[in-house]
Amino acid sequence: MGVCEALEPGDVVFGYYRCHALYLAKGGDLRALVAELFGKATGCTKGKGGSMHLIDARRGVMGASAIVGTTIANAVGYAYAQKYCRRPNIVACFFGDGATEEGVFAESLNFAVLKKLPILFVCENNFYAIHTHQNKRQGLPDIRARAQAFGMRAERLDGNDIFELCRCSADAVRSIRAGQGPRFLEVTTYRWREHVGPGCDYHLGYRSEAEAQPWQDADPLRRLARLIDDQHRREMENEVEQEIADAFAFAEQSEFPSATELYTDVFKEEAHAAAGA
Amino acid sequence: MPQPVLDSASRSATSSHRILSYVDAVREATDLEMACDPAVIVFGLDVDDPKAIQGTVRGLLEKYGPERVFGTPLSEDAMTGTAVGMALAGLRPIHVHIRMDFLMLAMNQLVNVAAKCRYMYGGQVHVPLVVRAMIGKSWGQGAQHSQGLHSFFMHVPGLKVVAPSTPYDAKGCLSAAVRDDDPVIYVEHRLLHFQSGPVPPERYQVWPGKARITAKGNDLTIVGISYMQIECLRAQRLLARIGIHAEVIDPIWLSPLDIDTIAASVEKTGRLLVVDNGWTNCGAAAEIVAQIGEKLAPLRDLRLKRMGFAPVTCPTTPALEELFYPNARTIAAQARNLVEGAETGWLPEIPEELQTTAFKGPF
Ligand SMILES: Cc1ncc(C[n+]2csc(CCOP(=O)(O)OP(=O)(O)O)c2C)c(N)n1
Ligand SMILES: [Mg+2]
Numbered sequence: 323m324g325v326c327e328a329l330e331p332g333d334v335v336f337g338y339y340r341c342h343a344l345y346l347a348k349g350g351d352l353r354a355l356v357a358e359l360f361g362k363a364t365g366c367t368k369g370k371g372g373s374m375h376l377i378d379a380r381r382g383v384m385g386a387s388a389i390v391g392t393t394i395a396n397a398v399g400y401a402y403a404q405k406y407c408r409r410p411n412i413v414a415c416f417f418g419d420g421a422t423e424e425g426v427f428a429e430s431l432n433f434a435v436l437k438k439l440p441i442l443f444v445c446e447n448n449f450y451a452i453h454t455h456q457n458k459r460q461g462l463p464d465i466r467a468r469a470q471a472f473g474m475r476a477e478r479l480d481g482n483d484i485f486e487l488c489r490c491s492a493d494a495v496r497s498i499r500a501g502q503g504p505r506f507l508e509v510t511t512y513r514w515r516e517h518v519g520p521g522c523d524y525h526l527g528y529r530s531e532a533e534a535q536p537w538q539d540a541d542p543l544r545r546l547a548r549l550i551d552d553q554h555r556r557e558m559e560n561e562v563e564q565e566i567a568d569a570f571a572f573a574e575q576s577e578f579p580s581a582t583e584l585y586t587d588v589f590k591e592e593a594h595a596a597a598g599a
Numbered sequence: 600m601p602q603p604v605l606d607s608a609s610r611s612a613t614s615s616h617r618i619l620s621y622v623d624a625v626r627e628a629t630d631l632e633m634a635c636d637p638a639v640i641v642f643g644l645d646v647d648d649p650k651a652i653q654g655t656v657r658g659l660l661e662k663y664g665p666e667r668v669f670g671t672p673l674s675e676d677a678m679t680g681t682a683v684g685m686a687l688a689g690l691r692p693i694h695v696h697i698r699m700d701f702l703m704l705a706m707n708q709l710v711n712v713a714a715k716c717r718y719m720y721g722g723q724v725h726v727p728l729v730v731r732a733m734i735g736k737s738w739g740q741g742a743q744h745s746q747g748l749h750s751f752f753m754h755v756p757g758l759k760v761v762a763p764s765t766p767y768d769a770k771g772c773l774s775a776a777v778r779d780d781d782p783v784i785y786v787e788h789r790l791l792h793f794q795s796g797p798v799p800p801e802r803y804q805v806w807p808g809k810a811r812i813t814a815k816g817n818d819l820t821i822v823g824i825s826y827m828q829i830e831c832l833r834a835q836r837l838l839a840r841i842g843i844h845a846e847v848i849d850p851i852w853l854s855p856l857d858i859d860t861i862a863a864s865v866e867k868t869g870r871l872l873v874v875d876n877g878w879t880n881c882g883a884a885a886e887i888v889a890q891i892g893e894k895l896a897p898l899r900d901l902r903l904k905r906m907g908f909a910p911v912t913c914p915t916t917p918a919l920e921e922l923f924y925p926n927a928r929t930i931a932a933q934a935r936n937l938v939e940g941a942e943t944g945w946l947p948e949i950p951e952e953l954q955t956t957a958f959k960g961p962f
Contacts, residue, residue, distance in 0.1 A: 361915060361916030361917055361918060362916070365916075368916075369914065369915065369916030369918065369919065370741075370742075370912070370914040370915065370916065370919065371741060371742060371914075371915060372739045372741045372914075372915030372916070373739050373915070374739065374741065374743075374744075375741065375742065375743075387743065388741070388742070388743040388744055389700060389701065389703070389704070389743050390673050391673070420673045421673065423672035423673040423674050424673050424674060424675075424676075424704070425674065425676045425677060425704075451644075451673060452644075452645055452648060453645065453648040453649055453650065454645060454647070454648055454670055458647075458670065459670075459671075459672045459673070460672065526649035526650070527649055528648065528649050578916060578917075578918035579914075579916060579918055579919055581918075581919075581922055583914075583919060584909055584911060584914065584919045584922050584923065585909070585911060588910070588911050588912070
């Protein structure tokens with residue numbers, strides 16, 4: 323949210339499978355998101371990609387990969403094209419702490435710095451990859467330091483502090499837009515629920531409720547809500563609840579894709595091509 | 600506890616009456632190999648996490664310690680190269696991946712290095728590496744978590760490929776793969792994990808290059824690969840109800856492939872349907888059909904057919920996913936068409952006793 327606040331509508335984001343919030347923050351449509359989860363034809367990928375591959379190219383949401391780390395390089399390539407085409411827009415790329423262990427992370431950062439590309443790297447560090455803590459996976463858990471070693475300015479900040487996040491993002495975006503090359507934000511956060519699915523997973527024993535508690539107490543949404551007067555907040559909440567209810571109703575009423583959809587979009591289709599020409 | 604679906608098939612392979620799940624069979628094979636050879640080590644992403652790779656490595660960390668059983672960073676490429684290095688040094692690593700799709704990040708090390716070492720270095724070195732890779736299905740797995748890419752590896756000389764479908768073979772093949780002095784890609788299917796069947800408690804091997812006849816018949820030969828073996832056996836029962844007797848074969852090892860067992864069957868039946876848990880184009884089914892054509896076409900009339908994934912990316916919506924995979928009904932329908940030599944339009948319903956209910960998801 324905080325990062326997208328600093329972006330222009332023409333800027334582009336690349337995400338990873340934990341992409342629902344990013345999709346909405348960059349202007350994706352809630353109805354199309356919920357319909358996608360229902361596997362309906364009105365979903366943002368017509369029910370074909372599912373939860374992990376949300377996209378809204380018109381809004382600059384350029385998709386999300388379920389293969390950890392892969393979109394980092396794609397975002398770098400997009401940024402190269404932006405620069406090459408002399409477009410004013412920049413790219414923001416989101417990934418987890420786990421993704422920084424993949425080779426493609428190092429290779430992509432090096433190239434982005436080498437070519438001074440207009441890209442903001444955002445590492446959402448929730449300290450876990452599935453059930454394994456960062457300390458059990460990284461010899462140097464300081465992700466910011468690793469990013470700095472490639473030769474770009476990198477900061478580490480509290481992702482639960484929405485104002486700080488907005489401020490740092492705006493500052494980074496300004497410098498990237500001014501042609502000063504890539505920037506890196508390591509944003510700490512925490513996953514409240516299990517890796518996949520809506521349940522709690524404390525029973526697995528890899529983390530404790532005590533560890534999670536401070537993060538939940540510092541929930542940025544609640545902190546923000548406390549700053550708004552009661553009546554105004556209630557109005558906003560009602561509006562949002564309404565929007566959510568509407569999206570679910572929309573999804574339920576929508577049709578599943580027809581059988582012929584199985585074979586569409588494998589390649590550019592001749593009929594479409596003719597119509598478009 | 601899931602009911603054994605494949606009991607008749609694997610019971611013919613063993614006199615054991617101990618019933619084990621596929622998961623426990625994999626775990627037991629690993630345990631036995633580790634117990635008798637300190638060179639065997641197990642690692643991979645999440646190997647040491649509380650879910651213990653669906654339970655397939657449960658208890659091994661406690662028993663053998665973190666030097667022999669460990670989780671890795673998210674670094675498939677480097678960890679595969681590391682595994683090759685360990686194997687060159689005489690270890691017998693088992694590198695585990697919870698999805699086969701992730702092997703795409705390890706292709707360079709597998710194809711350009713592991714597969715090549717023995718030959719390229721004139722036999723001076725070898726790579727006794729096992730790569731366990733799981734194929735996913737349903738529950739939103741979709742495009743990048745459900746691919747059956749075993750044929751990629753079958754293509755490359757120097758790699759062996761095995762895809763056991765029963766707990767009995769899961770144990771025997773894993774043991775054989777670990778004992779093998781060359782790299783083996785060991786393909787599991789997440790839905791097979793929920794199968795159970797007879798597994799003898801002792802150590803034994805199901806060696807490369809021997810297919811298994813899992814049902815006898817004279818009307819046509821059906822080869823089912825990996826999870827599709829289950830669907831083929833269900834189809835065989837549907838066909839039996841209308842008087843068509845299919846011979847069903849599980850190739851088990853895809854590379855090296857026991858084509859002779861399949862050829863002997865097709866020589867008898869004249870009709871071959873190969874059902875793969877992957878795409879047909881340049882796939883395992885294509886290879887089997889081609890070999891049978893080359894072998895038998897000069898000798899007798901043949902009708903050949905491949906089935907596999909629809910030639911598209913796997914969609915997540917159940918409405919389309921249902922059409923993406925072959926299933927017992929569509930397999931039976933194709934088999935009947937093949938036997939009758941014409942489109943019959945027949946599509947059987949699945950009777951209650953043939954429904955699979957073991958797994959209720961989600962992953
Ligand atoms: C290349 C690859 N390896 C392994 C996986 C399995 N996997 C899925 S999510 C995940 C953890 C990723 O952690 P992180 O990057 O920190 O993101 P988070 O889920 O914490 O947001 C892993 C290992 C994968 N999807 N892709
Ligand atoms: Mg994480």
